[in-house]
Amino acid sequence: MTSTTSSANKGAQALSVLQWQLRRSSGLLAIYTAVLMLGFPVLSVFSLAQVKNNWRNGYYGQGFSAEALQNILENDATSLLSDIHTILGVSAMLLFAILFTIWNFGFLHKKREIDLFHALPVSRSAMFWGRYFAGVLCLYVPFLVALGVEAIVFLAFGVFTPENSLLLLQVLGQQLLMTCAMFSFTVFVAVCSGSTLDTLASIALISGSYPVLILVGASVISCTIPGVSLTPDLMLTCALCPPLSAYFTAASLPGRFNFIPGFYLWWVFLTLVLLGAALAFYRRRKSESAESTVSYGPAKLVIRVLSSGAGGMLFAFLVYNLTPNMSAYLISFVLSSMVLYVVTELVYLKTLRRLYRHLLPYGAVLLLFGAFTLSVCFGFFGLDTYTPKVGEITYASLSNPFRGNMLHNYWWVAPAEEGKRYTEEERELLREQGEILQPGLSSPQRLEGMINLNKTLAEMSRQVQYPYFIGQNNFSARNYYEGYHFCIRYTLDGTSYSREYSFPKDFQSPLLEEAVASAEELFGSKEYYEGFFAFGATGILESVSKYSPETGGNSGLLLRDVEGKEAFLAQLEEAMGTDIQAMSSDLFTQSGKLEKATVDTRTDVIYTGDYASFHLTYSEFAPFTARGGFFKEEPAKGKSFLLTHPEEVTITAQEMPETYKLLEELFRQEARHTTGEDVG
Amino acid sequence: MIDIQALTKKFGSFTALDTISFQVPTGSIFGLVGSNGAGKSTLLRTLAGVYRPDSGAVLFDGQAPFENTGVKGDLFFISDYPYFPPQGTLEDLRKLFGGFYPNWSNETFDKLCAMFPLDRKGKLKDMSKGMQRQAALISALSTRPRYFLLDEIFDGLDPVVRQLLKKLIAGEVADRNMTVLIASHNLRELEDFCDTVALLHKGGVLLEKDLDSLRLGIQRIQAVFRDMPEISALKEKIDIISFERTGSVLSFVARGQEEEIGKELETFGPQFYEAIPLSLEEVFISEMEAAGYDINNIVG
Secondary structure (H helix, E strand, O other): OEOOOOOOOHHHHHHHHHHHHHHHOHHHHHHHHHHHHHHHHHHHHHHHHHHHHHHHHOHHHOOOOHHHHHHHHHHHHHHHHHHHHHHHHHHHHHHHHHHHHHHHHHHHHOHHHHHHHOOOOOOHHHHHHHHHHHHHHHHHHHHHHHHHHHHHHHHHHOOOOHHHHHHHHHHHHHHHHHHHHHHHHHHHHHHHOOOHHHHHHHHHHHHHHHHHHHHHHHHHHHHHOOEEOOOOOHHHHHOOOHHHHHHHHHHOOOOOOOOOHHHHHHHHHHHHHHHHHHHHHHHHOOHHHOOOOOOOHHHHHHHHHHHHHHHHHHHHHHHHHHOOOHHHHHHHHHHHHHHHHHHHHHHHHOOOOOHHHHHHHHHHHHHHHHHHHHHHHOOOOOOOOOOOOHHHOOEEEEOOOOOOOOOEEEOOOOOOOOOOOOOHHHHHHHHHOOEEEOOOEOOHHHHHHHHHHHHHHHHHHHHHOOOOOOOOOOOOHHHHHHOEEEEEEEEOOOOEEEEEEEEOOOOOOHHHHHHHHHHHHHHOOHHHHHOOOOHHHHOOOOOOOOOOOOOOOOOOOOOOOOOOHHHHHHHHHHHHHHHHHHOOOHHHHHHOOOOOEEEEOOOOEEEEOOOOEEEEEEOOOOOOOOOOOOOOOOOOOOOOEEEEOOOOOEEEEOOOHHHHHHHHHHHHHHHHHHHOOOOO | OEEEEEEEEEEOOEEEEEEEEEEEOOOOEEEEEOOOOOOHHHHHHHHOOOOOOOEEEEEEOOEOOOOOHHHHOOEEEEOOOOOOOOOOEHHHHHHHHHOOOOOOEHHHHHHHHHHOOOOOOOEHHHOOHHHHHHHHHHHHHHOOOOEEEEEOOOOOOOHHHHHHHHHHHHHHHHHHOOEEEEEEOOHHHHHOOOOEEEEEEOOEEEEEEEHHHHHHOEEEEEEEOOOOOOHHHHHHHOEEEEEEEEOOEEEEEEEOOHHHHHHHHHOOOOOEEEEEOOOHHHHHHHHHHHOOOOHHHHOO
16 A cells, blocks of 8 residues: 655645644643633633622622623723733743744754754745644634633623624734734744754844843933933834734733734734745755754844843943943943853853954944944934924924923823722822823924024033033933923924923023023913913913823814803803712712812812812813814714812713713804804 | 765865765665765765755756755655654654655555564654664655665664665665665675775765675785795785785785786795685775775774
8 A cells, every 4th residue: 555645746745744743733732722721711710700709799899780780890801801811812922932933943953853854855845834834823723712712701701792802803813913923033033043042042132132222222312312302112112022012012902002003014014024034044044054053143143243232231221320420331331242242152152162253243242332322422413403394393392491390290091990999009000191281382483483492402402511421311300390491392293202401500501591581482472371271271261272182193172262251161160060960970879969060270170069179081082172072073972071089089971961062062163263164 | 876976065164075976876785984974974964855065966867856855755864863753653653754755655664564573652762772773764665765865774773683674675676676875884784785885084985886896806815935025026016005924924905806916926936825805894994005094094
């Protein structure tokens, strides 16, 4: 009996490899499945059962309606799924992506194995695809199974709501993409490595070096160049680091951060690039590279240079923060990067005998660091004096240098779960999510003034010290509170950044007088005052003006003079009072219905009958407009407000019909004023 | 036919195979001998398509094996330390190779499994070195290769299995015209098995000859002289490779047929002489010494 198997075409070969590899992977596959099953459905069953028991039968649920309790359970299911996915799902995926890489591509690092597999009548492409897809399947199937069972658990607990089913799909999509990305990355590294230890070291060094370079580089620039405060974009920091990106995407589930399609597209692209590169390198790879130290030497060299540089910069920056001294910074960089370079020599070459021959690339580390440091000291290619053009700015804002820190705190809270009692930690979280708002200036005249002020401040900074010392931009607390402190924030098309300057109280320069005069002019302008839109601002404005959120980029409603403003505010107070009295949340059930609500027109605080204060904010993460916070002129009706008590609770008012009615009227007035037409 | 043409293989700055050329006729058993590091394993791996030649070529009936699944499907390579999948059994090897080799024969596999004393479901990693080699051989022969590349295959095999293996391979060569290339550092293992032997040293082929002609073309002669002739005079008539003189006894190794050498020797009036058979190892030692190599440094 002779086998009829044919290895003629690559597809059949790849399929044979895949089948063989799957058979070999059954043990690891079972472990991964068990981990995910324990993490997702089993944990969910216990957790949801406990929540259900505590709320339905226990002390916490007393006085709650069945509907409210169901909402609590549904919300807990949402939180649970997001947390399990972020903490366990992603961590397990990262670990098993590495394990499956070693399992499926470790043969490249063992001479005996490579003798067998590269002598088989299988093309390299087929060998690669067979093993790659075996790994992908082993990473996908357990997750699909775990999530499928999770959906069944949700169904059993009655929490398989449209929101939760959408979340399940999003978790699935994210995990499938990032699994593929991570596995492609680790396979690429394995193909370029001579041994398994090399592979693991390279994965760790690449994953760590890039984010460290970005973060420390930005920190060094920020603490050195006057005015500059770089906050590296999280997506940029993750852009070449699959493990970090996997956590980032998991943490970006709806309800936490915004969904960023561009980021996902980037990872689709990068995954394809990594996969293509891995295949190309594998096809070119010499079998004799197994157990060797010279598999794709240039790649190893780049990793060593980058990791030594990144590690050196991180250590030097830490030392600098303990001992703010430029010499300490420079010396600690040289020492720590050298140690790291020697360590990587040991890891990759297993000996130091040829270290002296390999010192030339370390020269590149010093050279790159020297070039970076010099460029920072000289303003990083003009970053210190750069100002945007008027036409590029959507709006700009300025903090008051004479009256302390005039940044206005504004509570930006997550949608509250109705009836939920917040723990102290949860309340703390809400407070941490508070955002800072500043009045926005957008007229060309004011923007020109802002830019000129910026230029003056930059010039003053150069007068203090140029070239800059590392750490020169670190503000002293004394300067901040007693001296001159200017903070300009530009919002361009979709992005924003700030320039913050600080000078001591006794600093003397003709330019300072010029800067102060410019700032006063800006602060004294009508546009500056109009930039505020909070209830606290309404009392001092001639007209209710533009509300420009610090982040988000949506413009609010511009209201000009409102006829009968005082009467309108009185009506607003009355309307809100009526709405608040009508609320019947559990909070009010316990403490008695509100008898009175007073709007303080100078602060955005509503005083209730028992003098507890609440901040009034707006739900659904939208900036406030007269139509309830929706830029796209979506009617406010049916939308909810948030009442936040900073000390105790946040509750959501489902309806504030009287307030809406009044705001709608306000909106119509403005629309008539702007377009001359009635808006429905 | 396997045709090796000016093959060079380098590992960094080290040249493992240096422009070697020879041919292995179809249906022959070709032995590769040489000390450790001579390049035998590198040559076999290049022939198996594991390594890509840096220059030159290896051709199986005109086709290179590297990334050529057609050629690879017709050859099987057993390395000096064959790899077995962790927890793997003979049955697993059947699944592995049966899925890839077009000529895989379950019938041959069953027959060979019955022939060798191995447990088909026993874990290979728990088996002795010799048993593992037997497992590799069973798998290899079940693929019914046209070209069989073996690296130090006799290591760890007991004499009975060794003879069984030789018999099996000889049978396959006779029945299917299989071509065998076998590398070993043990000349004695090859002398009763190979048709042709090549000696590799430092990446080059020092010698490549048909064994019969090699044996017939070199002789060890012991002669007794009353008056010992001058060696230089003898060397003018006889192609003496090496010699040793003890009193009136002259022992030498010379190239040529026994009759021809005897005829020339008699002109020097020996009292007595006889030809003593040379082992393959002795033939090699003599040839290498004649070529100016210290044999102790070549065949360790």
